[in-house]
Amino acid sequence: xxxxxxxxxxxxxxxxxxxxxxxxxxxxxxxxxxxxxxxxxxxxxxxxxxxxxxxxxxxxxxxxxxxxxxxxxxxxxxxxxxxxxxxxxxxxxxxxxxxxxxxxxxxxxxxxxxxxxxxxxxxxxxxxxxxxxxxxxxxxxxxxxxxxxxxxxxxxxxxxxxxxxxxxxxxxxxxxxxxxxxxxxxxxxxxxxxxxxxxxxxxxxxxxxxxxxxxxxxxxxxxxxxxxxxxxxxxxxxxxxxxxxxxxxxxxxxxxxxxxxxxxxxxxxxxxxxxxxxxxxxxxxxxxxxxxxxxxxxxxxxxxxxxxxxxxxxxxxxxxxxxxxxxxxxxxxxxxx
Amino acid sequence: xxxxxxxxxxxxxxxxxxxxxxxxxxxxxxxxxxxxxxxxxxxxxxxxxxxxxxxxxxxxxxxxxxxxxxxxxxxxxxxxxxxxxxxxxxxxxxxxxxxxxxxxxxxxxxxxxxxxxxxxxxxxxxxxxxxxxxxxxxxxxxxxxxxxxxxxxxxxxxxxxxxxxxxxxxxxxxxxxxxxxxxxxxxxxxxxxxxxxxxxxxxxxxxxxxxxxxxxxxxxxxxxxxxxxxxxxxxxxxxxxxxxxxxxxxxxx
Numbered sequence: 258x259x260x261x262x263x264x265x266x267x268x269x270x271x272x273x274x275x276x277x278x279x280x281x282x283x284x285x286x287x288x289x290x291x292x293x294x295x296x297x298x299x300x301x302x303x304x305x306x307x308x309x310x311x312x313x314x315x316x317x318x319x320x321x322x323x324x325x326x327x328x329x330x331x332x333x334x335x336x337x338x339x340x341x342x343x344x345x346x347x348x349x350x351x352x353x354x355x356x357x358x359x360x361x362x363x364x365x366x367x368x369x370x371x372x373x374x375x376x377x378x379x380x381x382x383x384x385x386x387x388x389x390x391x392x393x394x395x396x397x398x399x400x401x402x403x404x405x406x407x408x409x410x411x412x413x414x415x416x417x418x419x420x421x422x423x424x425x426x427x428x429x430x431x432x433x434x435x436x437x438x439x440x441x442x443x444x445x446x447x448x449x450x451x452x453x454x455x456x457x458x459x460x461x462x463x464x465x466x467x468x469x470x471x472x473x474x475x476x477x478x479x480x481x482x483x484x485x486x487x488x489x490x491x492x493x494x495x496x497x498x499x500x501x502x503x504x505x506x507x508x509x510x511x512x513x514x515x516x517x518x519x520x521x522x523x524x525x526x527x528x529x530x531x532x533x534x535x536x537x538x539x540x541x542x543x544x545x546x547x548x549x550x551x552x553x554x555x556x557x558x559x560x561x562x563x564x565x566x567x568x569x570x571x572x573x574x575x576x577x578x579x580x581x582x583x584x585x586x587x588x589x590x591x592x593x594x
Numbered sequence: 595x596x597x598x599x600x601x602x603x604x605x606x607x608x609x610x611x612x613x614x615x616x617x618x619x620x621x622x623x624x625x626x627x628x629x630x631x632x633x634x635x636x637x638x639x640x641x642x643x644x645x646x647x648x649x650x651x652x653x654x655x656x657x658x659x660x661x662x663x664x665x666x667x668x669x670x671x672x673x674x675x676x677x678x679x680x681x682x683x684x685x686x687x688x689x690x691x692x693x694x695x696x697x698x699x700x701x702x703x704x705x706x707x708x709x710x711x712x713x714x715x716x717x718x719x720x721x722x723x724x725x726x727x728x729x730x731x732x733x734x735x736x737x738x739x740x741x742x743x744x745x746x747x748x749x750x751x752x753x754x755x756x757x758x759x760x761x762x763x764x765x766x767x768x769x770x771x772x773x774x775x776x777x778x779x780x781x782x783x784x785x786x787x788x789x790x791x792x793x794x795x796x797x798x799x800x801x802x803x804x805x806x807x808x809x810x811x812x813x814x815x816x817x818x819x820x821x822x823x824x825x826x827x828x829x830x831x832x833x834x835x836x837x838x839x840x841x842x843x844x845x846x847x
Contacts, residue, residue: 412760481770489756511783513778
């Protein structure tokens with residue numbers, strides 16, 4: 258980031274992992290005036306080379322250590338499968354680079370805390386890509402609750418329901434050894450949001466899961482995650498990739514407090530299109546959460562406020578792991594203070 | 595509406611209560627003030643007096659509608675339900691939500707297989723009436739969930755958040771329900787979502803706009819039909835017992 262003038266606002270970003278989610282991060286990097294793509298890394302050389310070609314001939318490597326040593330790399334966006342997060346994070350911290358890492362921060366609570374400590378010790382920014390925090394619906398709910406719209410929140414419901422999106426049995430998300438299970442892969446989004454909205458410390462998790470699409474699944478494609486908070490409030494999160502029809506895209510928020518209630522129902526956003534082929538919903542153009550997220554992270558990297566402290570991402574991992582255990586044991590799981 | 599008009603005595607209701615309007619506007623009923631002339635008694639006595647009042651009405655051979663919770667103690671409620679069965683009169687809890695037009699349509703759709711096998715229900719009943727006890731509202735939500743999925747409740751967990759009560763139910767076949775009931779100033783949320791193997795059904799029980807009172811009218815029609823034809827009503831005090839057990843026997847540990 259340093260230059261002869263003493264300050265270069267542009268941040269050189271190395272993108273690690275070149276899957277579908279990386280494309281969204283890359284698009285955000287290309288659009289941001291202060292971000293510069295410093296290179297791409299993928300364990301599979303052909304994928305790394307293809308991504309480099311698709312992104313203007315950026316440098317590429319299949320070796321993370323080598324790429325971290327390239328000049329111009331100030332920070333890293335990591336989009337590798339979840340089980341690689343801890344190893345990548347440790348390497349990035351050791352190299353003295355800032356990190357924006359796809360959620361979950363890690364697949365174990367110990368690894369999550371290890372990463373938080375590694376970056377804190379070196380004064381580096383570690384951010385987990387809890388992108389939903391950067392969507393307008395989530396920000397507006399947070400702002401309304403923080404402004405007292407419902408008084409003291411007693412119940413928060415968040416439902417994100419959809420059909421099957423993973424291609425086939427080869428999808429790494431379906432392997433709990435790689436993804437940590439659906440609780441960690443997608444559940445952390447909701448667990449983080451409701452904790453952020455509630456503004457209180459979670460104390461206990463009770464969860465129920467289903468293998469709705471196929472009995473042979475090793476993950477729960479439908480999750481119901483109930484989080485209890487210190488002040489007596491409760492949150493119910495539903496995260497589904499097992500709904501029918503497969504085209505379903507359903508998001509619903511309800512917050513009830515002692516001073517009022519707030520609803521962002523599923524049908525509050527889309528327009529209705531009456532066409533010759535039938536009636537359909539016309540979704541509104543959502544805000545670009547990836548762009549907002551990148552901007553917030555770059556702001557923190559350059560010494561500004563950190564909107565998503567790494568400790569909160571670690572808490573989301575703790576909650577997701579507790580949810581997984583609750584489903585396995587059929588009982589609530591306490592969350593340590 | 596055909597058949598005789600039934601004389602109904604309303605106990606414990608203020609003139610402004612929606613059930614008073616429902617009875618007065620229903621062609622099958624005429625509101626009376628004397629115990630002796632009444633064939634039907636609507637009991638909205640305070641909960642402490644309710645079991646005794648219901649019992650007396652049943653023993654007097656009246657048909658009875660019980661407002662809200664039948665008895666604080668589920669065993670007392672079960673004893674009253676058994677008495678009603680022995681007596682042979684028509685006795686119902688006032689669980690009118692199952693007769694609300696959108697809910698009735700949803701019940702029929704689920705029963706016809708339009709969403710395949712139901713596997714989950716989510717429900718929210720949040721009232722603007724800040725005097726409403728979540729436990730009193732909960733019996734309506736529990737009954738509606740049972741009516742929608744058509745399955746008994748086998749296990750329940752609860753979380754009391756003060757003005758909101760959360761109920762996590764388990765039915766047969768691994769079907770689950772989650773109900774949030776309570777109150778908040780200005781709130782008006784009453785909805786059920788049923789997920790099935792082949793579809794999903796989203797029911798807004800606060801719609802349609804013209805349906806105010808339709809659910810109570812539906813319950814009264816069910817009562818009237820049962821009384822005048824002898825056909826058993828689709829719900830009985832056994833349903834009140836079941837709803838009460840769900841609320842009182844929920845595990846929180």
